Amino acid sequence: MISISDVRKHYQMGPTVVHALDGVSLQIEAAEFIAIIGPSGSGKSTLMNIIGCLDSPDSGSYELAGEEVGELLPDELAEVRNLHVGFVFQTFNLLPRATAIENVELPLIYRGVGARRRRAAAEQMLERVGLADRMTHLPTELSGGQRQRVAIARALVGRPSMILADEPTGALDTRTGEEIMALFEELNRDGVTLILVTHDQALAAHAGRMVRLLDGLIVETRAGVAV
Amino acid sequence: MNARAQLVMLWENGAMSFRSILSNKVRAFLTALGVMIGVASVIGLTALGHGASLSVERRLSTLGANLLIVYSGEPRGTSLVRQRTTNIAPMLTADDLAFINSLPSDLVVRTAPESSRNGQLKFENRNTVATVIGTDPDYPAIRNFQPMYGAFFSQLDMESRRNVAAIGVQTYRELFPDGRDPLGETIRINGLPFRVIAIMEEKGSPAQDASVFIPFTTYRRSLSGSDNYAIINIQAASTDVMYELQETIENELLRLRRVPSMEWANFYIANQMDLIGTVTGVADTFTLLLAGIAAISLLVGGIGIMNIMLVSVTERTREIGVRMALGAKGRHVMTQFLTEAVILSAGGGLIGVGLGYLFSWGAQRFGRLASVVTPDSVLIAFSFAVVIGLFFGGYPAYRASRLDPIEALRYE
Numbered sequence: 001m002i003s004i005s006d007v008r009k010h011y012q013m014g015p016t017v018v019h020a021l022d023g024v025s026l027q028i029e030a031a032e033f034i035a036i037i038g039p040s041g042s043g044k045s046t047l048m049n050i051i052g053c054l055d056s057p058d059s060g061s062y063e064l065a066g067e068e069v070g071e072l073l074p075d076e077l078a079e080v081r082n083l084h085v086g087f088v089f090q091t092f093n094l095l096p097r098a099t100a101i102e103n104v105e106l107p108l109i110y111r112g113v114g115a116r117r118r119r120a121a122a123e124q125m126l127e128r129v130g131l132a133d134r135m136t137h138l139p140t141e142l143s144g145g146q147r148q149r150v151a152i153a154r155a156l157v158g159r160p161s162m163i164l165a166d167e168p169t170g171a172l173d174t175r176t177g178e179e180i181m182a183l184f185e186e187l188n189r190d191g192v193t194l195i196l197v198t199h200d201q202a203l204a205a206h207a208g209r210m211v212r213l214l215d216g217l218i219v220e221t222r223a224g225v226a227v
Numbered sequence: 228m229n230a231r232a233q234l235v236m237l238w239e240n241g242a243m244s245f246r247s248i249l250s251n252k253v254r255a256f257l258t259a260l261g262v263m264i265g266v267a268s269v270i271g272l273t274a275l276g277h278g279a280s281l282s283v284e285r286r287l288s289t290l291g292a293n294l295l296i297v298y299s300g301e302p303r304g305t306s307l308v309r310q311r312t313t314n315i316a317p318m319l320t321a322d323d324l325a326f327i328n329s330l331p332s333d334l335v336v337r338t339a340p341e342s343s344r345n346g347q348l349k350f351e352n353r354n355t356v357a358t359v360i361g362t363d364p365d366y367p368a369i370r371n372f373q374p375m376y377g378a379f380f381s382q383l384d385m386e387s388r389r390n391v392a393a394i395g396v397q398t399y400r401e402l403f404p405d406g407r408d409p410l411g412e413t414i415r416i417n418g419l420p421f422r423v424i425a426i427m428e429e430k431g432s433p434a435q436d437a438s439v440f441i442p443f444t445t446y447r448r449s450l451s452g453s454d455n456y457a458i459i460n461i462q463a464a465s466t467d468v469m470y471e472l473q474e475t476i477e478n479e480l481l482r483l484r485r486v487p488s489m490e491w492a493n494f495y496i497a498n499q500m501d502l503i504g505t506v507t508g509v510a511d512t513f514t515l516l517l518a519g520i521a522a523i524s525l526l527v528g529g530i531g532i533m534n535i536m537l538v539s540v541t542e543r544t545r546e547i548g549v550r551m552a553l554g555a556k557g558r559h560v561m562t563q564f565l566t567e568a569v570i571l572s573a574g575g576g577l578i579g580v581g582l583g584y585l586f587s588w589g590a591q592r593f594g595r596l597a598s599v600v601t602p603d604s605v606l607i608a609f610s611f612a613v614v615i616g617l618f619f620g621g622y623p624a625y626r627a628s629r630l631d632p633i634e635a636l637r638y639e
Contacts, residue, residue, distance in 0.1 A: 078557075097250045
């Protein structure tokens with residue numbers, strides 16, 4: 001479903017050119033659970049941004065759901081993100097003044113879905129992540145784990161091709177982190193494609209496949225323990 | 228996107244903007260304050276200017292309708308109508324008056340010549356000084372100055388040169404402090420006996436209220452001895468013919484005097500149109516000036532909005548990043564912030580309209596100033612406020628829409 005081949009991306013940092021990605025190729029199948037790991041500076045954030053259509057590669061090809069998305073304009077990328085990508089961030093990134101259900105509705109607003117259908121879909125997703133009784137709470141009235149569940153519901157509500165999770169347990173305590181990972185595994189069993197970006201090897205062990213990045217190159221690929 | 232999706236977006240933008248404004252009410256209020264004051268001052272000050280202009284017009288129209296006044300003597304600048312007409316050497320002749328009276332009725336409705344001088348008035352042991360005006364029975368109709376009690380002298384009084392007097396209200400109060408009915412009483416003007424036949428209505432100006440009207444024929448015989456007039460009051464048929472009439476009279480009077488131009492004339496004509504034009508012109512200029520100053524304050528209000536919107540965009544960089552990650556396009560972000568700016572400016576404008584009305588009402592109620600809110604000023608000030616919101620909100624909104632989602636998401 002995702003086909004990345006020989007993708008390169010470099011940045012000018014003062015006098016030196018940093019090769020954030022130096023020819024990366026990667027295939028991700030639908031319903032797969034894949035972890036991308038690597039230390040900071042390895043290029044994993046850049047790879048995540050490109051997979052998430054927040055950024056475009058300098059060269060190489062990126063096909064998402066059969067469509068080349070490597071050279072789209074910013075607005076076209078926004079549309080692809082809206083339809084195909086569900087983001088889960090380390091710091092949740094919920095809108096502080098919007099309630100849980102309003103946060104979850106957000107991607108559907110940008111898709112132009114009417115209020116009633118939006119609300120129904122958001123309610124369904126919040127129930128799915130176990131927050132049926134917290135729908136009208138503001139983020140500040142929720143615990144860290146609950147906030148991340150809202151974020152996951154928001155990522156899922158548009159039925160995207162993939163969930164892109166960037167250190168989703170990084171801001172949570174161990175036990176809550178495990179609960180969130182359990183939820184991810186459950187979603188994956190239901191057929192959701194999951195891409196987990198982390199520096200934590202133990203977390204990556206939950207995935208079906210693990211890709212290790214170093215200095216802009218994939219240095220290791222191996223099947224995980226779980227699944 | 229289809230039309231329905233556009234509508235959803237528009238609605239959601241409005242809702243989001245409202246929520247964001249309500250979440251920081253004090254700041255929203257302060258942001259909109261400039262526009263509020265701007266709109267209020269445009270409306271309030273225009274109301275004052277317009278009120279002043281109206282009250283001048285109203286006051287001028289109490290002089291009489293379609294009034295043209297021929298004065299003896301040199302023109303005195305753009306003279307306002309001289310209420311006290313004493314000490315004018317009477318240089319308008321019976322021929323002048325005959326010519327004016329000979330003009331067709333689609334030009335001249337009626338005329339009333341007058342001359343005047345100060346006179347010593349006496350009743351029993353009371354003494355007072357007043358302007359004694361010798362004129363014609365048509366005077367009240369032309370100058371819109373009617374008796375409030377009794378009747379003005381008639382054509383018969385005129386022809387019979389009767390010693391009858393219509394006295395101004397102030398003169399009445401001086402001579403009859405006990406408030407008795409003066410009709411039929413005999414007062415003395417410069418020692419001559421006159422029967423009081425009317426009290427004139429109150430005009431509020433001493434020049435008019437401290438006066439005595441007697442038939443011109445009597446005036447000529449008893450007080451002046453001159454056949455000439457100091458003033459000829461003319462009521463024109465309509466406002467449209469006033470300038471034409473003025474020119475006709477000027478030409479004929481110049482010809483009668485064998486004088487080449489008005490520069491050398493011993494008379495001049497005051498035209499009520501000029502008067503109204505001059506005075507309301509001044510008032511209108513004043514209004515424009517006030518509105519201009521107010522508009523500048525509105526502009527400053529707009530800059531205030533831009534300032535706060537820029538801060539708001541910076542503060543919400545991360546929010547913008549999240550929205551973009553979730554699929555918001557540049558124009559979604561742009562319209563969101565534009566909507567917010569317009570809601571702020573339109574809301575401020577709306578409150579400003581209310582304040583403007585309040586200001587106008589207060590000026591009238593407590594400041595005793597004539598103040599009339601014009602619908603034009605409300606419409607213009609409010610639309611200007613909205614346009615200012617769009618204009619000054621435009622730049623911050625554009626900046627927001629051009630943010631890089633990756634950078635915006637990373638922003639702390």
